[in-house]
Amino acid sequence: MTAPRRILISGAGVSGLALAHWLHRSGWAVTVVEKAGALRDGGYPIDVRGTATEVVRRMGILPRLRDGHIDSRRCTFLDAEGGEVASVSPRAVAGGVEGQDLEVRRGDLVASLHALVRDDVEFLFDDSVAAFDPAGRGVDVTFRGGRQRTFDLVVGADGAHSHTRESLFGPEERFHRYLGYCFALFTMPNTLGLSRELVMWNTPGKAAALYAVGDADEVHALLAFHRPQPPSDALRDPDARQGLVATVFADAGWEIPGMIDALRDAEDPFFDTVGQIRMPRWSSGRVALVGDAAYAPSFLTGQGTSLALAGAYTLAHALAAHRDHTAAFAAHERDLREFVAVNQALVDNGAATLFPTTARALEQRNTLLRGLVTLPSATARPAHSALTLPEPPAGTTAGGRCHRGPGPSGRR
Ligand SMILES: Cc1cc2nc3c(=O)[nH]c(=O)nc-3n(C[C@H](O)[C@H](O)[C@H](O)COP(=O)(O)OP(=O)(O)OC[C@H]3O[C@@H](n4cnc5c(N)ncnc54)[C@H](O)[C@@H]3O)c2cc1C
Numbered sequence: 001m002t003a004p005r006r007i008l009i010s011g012a013g014v015s016g017l018a019l020a021h022w023l024h025r026s027g028w029a030v031t032v033v034e035k036a037g038a039l040r041d042g043g044y045p046i047d048v049r050g051t052a053t054e055v056v057r058r059m060g061i062l063p064r065l066r067d068g069h070i071d072s073r074r075c076t077f078l079d080a081e082g083g084e085v086a087s088v089s090p091r092a093v094a095g096g097v098e099g100q101d102l103e104v105r106r107g108d109l110v111a112s113l114h115a116l117v118r119d120d121v122e123f124l125f126d127d128s129v130a131a132f133d134p135a136g137r138g139v140d141v142t143f144r145g146g147r148q149r150t151f152d153l154v155v156g157a158d159g160a161h162s163h164t165r166e167s168l169f170g171p172e173e174r175f176h177r178y179l180g181y182c183f184a185l186f187t188m189p190n191t192l193g194l195s196r197e198l199v200m201w202n203t204p205g206k207a208a209a210l211y212a213v214g215d216a217d218e219v220h221a222l223l224a225f226h227r228p229q230p231p232s233d234a235l236r237d238p239d240a241r242q243g244l245v246a247t248v249f250a251d252a253g254w255e256i257p258g259m260i261d262a263l264r265d266a267e268d269p270f271f272d273t274v275g276q277i278r279m280p281r282w283s284s285g286r287v288a289l290v291g292d293a294a295y296a297p298s299f300l301t302g303q304g305t306s307l308a309l310a311g312a313y314t315l316a317h318a319l320a321a322h323r324d325h326t327a328a329f330a331a332h333e334r335d336l337r338e339f340v341a342v343n344q345a346l347v348d349n350g351a352a353t354l355f356p357t358t359a360r361a362l363e364q365r366n367t368l369l370r371g372l373v374t375l376p377s378a379t380a381r382p383a384h385s386a387l388t389l390p391e392p393p394a395g396t397t398a399g400g401r402c403h404r405g406p407g408p409s410g411r412r
Pocket of ligand 1: 035185291
């Protein structure tokens with residue numbers, strides 16, 4: 001029997017863990033390196049929709065995720081003074097399908113994926129790839145912790161600011177498509193007593209939101225604002241970032257002064273620009289990218305997690321179907337490109353429905369929202385389901401359990 005092929009996945013996020021699962025099931029020896037000391041479970045709740053719902057069903061974690069479905073009651077939109085503009089069903093805004101699509105805590109999804117693989121996959125936490133050399137018959141990897149190993153393949157699943165991508169293809173600016181907004185995400189006390197709901201305040205070019213998941217004592221807070229050019233210098237310096245947000249929202253009403261204070265005190269503030277990653281190729285030689293590292297669609301589409309799940313599945317499928325990695329990577333790109341393109345096209349520069357940048361666009365958006373109040377919930381957006389999944393990689397079953405028959409591990 002030949003030894004299993006060895007693969008290193010950089011990043012234990014959604015795409016890395018999902019890929020680890022499917023590759024292990026088809027016979028690979030999988031190592032995952034994660035630069036954080038443990039799974040990163042923070043963040044706003046995330047959506048799993050359309051094609052990605054089928055991926056998690058095939059992994060056997062759909063029931064667990066359904067138990068954790070957030071099922072928010074409403075989204076309330078406010079004007080500059082905090083007066084109500086409209087209160088609508090979350091599905092009407094996001095284009096989800098009741099009873100099919102899921103909204104779960106990011107931490108719940110990551111924990112469910114990790115539970116599938118933790119006993120079968122090698123995890124190296126608190127470490128990362130310092131350098132790799134793909135020139136030989138494998139990829140020689142030097143880790144920051146000092147160890148050196150050789151893998152048949154390496155996959156970068158290390159998020160929108162992927163280090164793997166930078167090492168392989170060059171600086172992020174080449175592939176980053178700025179969408180005209182910056183944002184700060186943090187948690188703060190639930191002083192308004194919100195429960196299973198989102199409240200969003202808007203003025204032209206500015207948005208503030210509080211999102212209560214369940215009846216928790218804390219809410220997720222978001223401050224987002226329009227900038228024609230990315231404030232790159234400010235983003236690099238934590239104090240400058242705080243200062244920029246405070247300046248932009250200095251005259252704002254509603255709960256925003258309290259939000260600015262909470263941002264200053266927050267333990268977990270996350271600042272970034274809103275953008276997409278668009279690349280002509282997702283692999284080079286024995287190294288490939290998956291998820292946000294290759295094709296982040298931005299949180300404005302709500303599709304980052306769904307693309308990551310579908311991408312991990314199709315990449316594993318291609319590697320199971322093609323012994324030659326070059327053919328596998330090419331097949332994967334062929335299968336996934338269109339799906340990525342239609343989902344990235346859901347948003348355009350400065351044109352996010354939730355964050356109108358002009359008074360006219362805001363009024364139009366509000367008119368639309370008032371109309372939604374009286375309409376039935378939206379149906380699914382075709383982009384969410386625009387990919388038909390191939391059957392699970394050989395050697396696996398729909399429930400995620402492994403047939404011990406011939407599969408890729410049996411070396412066809
Ligand atoms: C902490 C956190 C909070 C998030 N919050 C939100 C949110 O509120 N809303 C939203 O829409 N999306 C959020 N996202 C992004 C969202 O999870 C992704 O868009 C989506 O799930 C696709 O996942 P991914 O696995 O491709 O990337 P990610 O989920 O970003 O996972 C990448 C993983 O790689 C790790 N990593 C990064 N660099 C290295 C490195 N050099 N070496 C090893 N590991 C590395 C990261 O720590 C992370 O665990 C968040 C991501 C993270 C990590």
